[in-house]
Amino acid sequence: MEIVVCIRRAPTTDARIKPAADGKNYEPAGINYDISEYDKFAIEAAIQLKEKHTGKVTVLCMGSKEATKEVRTAIAMGCDAAELLVDEAFRDSWATASALAARLKSLPHDIVLFGWNSVDNQSASTGQMVAELLGLPSVSVAVSMEVADGAAQIERLAAGGKREKYYIKLPAVVTCQKGLNKYRSPNMKGIMAAKKTVVAETPANAPADGVAVLRLQPPPPRADGKIVGKGADAVNELVRLLREEAKVI
């Protein structure tokens, strides 16, 4: 099986994000990066597919040259090959999906796996857009997946905790949600392999953003809160405040 997993380099979830002087990007000083959390479930799903069906897992990432660090982490987890589509700017999901789809046209794939949502851009769109651009079926927010005989049975999380069941033919795009698996950590053998892997770098073939950034701004500030009191004695006052002051009940 030819398995491709698309991963994104994103600021770690504990990063303090402040707008930069240009008003369009964030201040990069002091920010650490990691593989966007849900992409790790996609990597794990890819490795499990390889272990079960044999084949090859290729990591595909569009990002700055520094993203080789995240790509190598994916190799250390158990992926086989890696490719970086070099692009230094923050891109929207349309530009990203277009660049990934352009590369996938000549990269063999039986299944292309994504995180269901990136922790920074939070668009939850890139995978479905790639599927549409390649004319492939897509199932997003997968929480279970069985692959056999060129087809996949997938459950996705829908409204109200319901699960929708799909049977689709491969090749296909699947975006992965927590619950699909528990991802592994890199082991010694993987870390050694990652050191030796040559990460192929090509310039990303990305069009202009589909939605252009006008400004990045801080969220609206929250008014200072108050401590209503201590213990059970405070509940009546809290309910009164919610009713009369905040007017939410």
Add this chain to the structure above:
Amino acid sequence: MPDVLVFVEYSEGKPVKAALQALGAGSRLATELGGTAIALVIGGDGGELGKKGAGRVLVASGDAIKAYSPDGYARILADQAAATRAAVVLASATPMGKDFVARAAARAKCGLAADCTELKVEGGKPVAVRPVYAGKAMLAVQAPGTLWATLRPNAFGEATSSDAAKIEPVAVGFDAASLMAVVREIVEGVRGKLDVAEAEVVVSGGRGLKDPAGEGKQNWQNLEKLADAIGAAVGASRAVVDAGWRPHGDQVGQTGKTVSPKLYIACGISGAIQHLAGMSGSKVIVAINKDENAPIFKVADYGIIGTVEEVVPALTEAFSKSLRG
């Protein structure tokens, strides 16, 4: 024409609340732009949408819409976006909207402003504002052509209108055989369970409630009772989900669900940055924690310092009394 096309999601024959909110947002934006809000319904009758802000109501029909299909719905929405020449295309950012609207936008060769919390007009052009970095920043975006956006549930209000819309059937120009992915079966979640991402009130529990299989059993029952008393969904911190105390669908935070209810009550939750990221868009935040230095109190509008054992049952009682009286 600067019309606004709004996909209105139906579930069990009725428009879902988040979709009526999107229609409300669409009708206000259309008024500002000098156009009409056009509702698009797939799998419903569109009956009451004229009263909810729609100037026109398009209702799709055909054998291709018998069951939900992401590629099928995407084709219908992209086709209607082209046919109506809408300046803006909106949908609610529900699990369904998030799934297929991205495909539809790509089909129309457009980007998507996902999960927006604000829509406005600047210099005559529509602008969408969306939280990024889990709400630590807001991104204002504009499209060169049609603006496609999905809207976060509860971030927009519904509209009311005079009910002058007529229902216009639109035939779907492809058949079921051409669909690539179709829902075959729906496995029910817990019956009647409210989804945290869609609920107007959320009561969340953290590690402070302790193990429900051990000494925390009563605490979690008390939390459920509190949620029942005020019609809330139950959420959880990641610590609780990772411990297997609650299903992962309940997790609130940067790597869980983003919620924006009118009332969020955090019980026994410390308020780690990743948790705050998922709930700081709530209108009013209440925190119950025994540690007065817990970071959750920094974002809470109202806090009670105390144990969940003591405060949660008392609060249920006080709410019930207040709702009765």
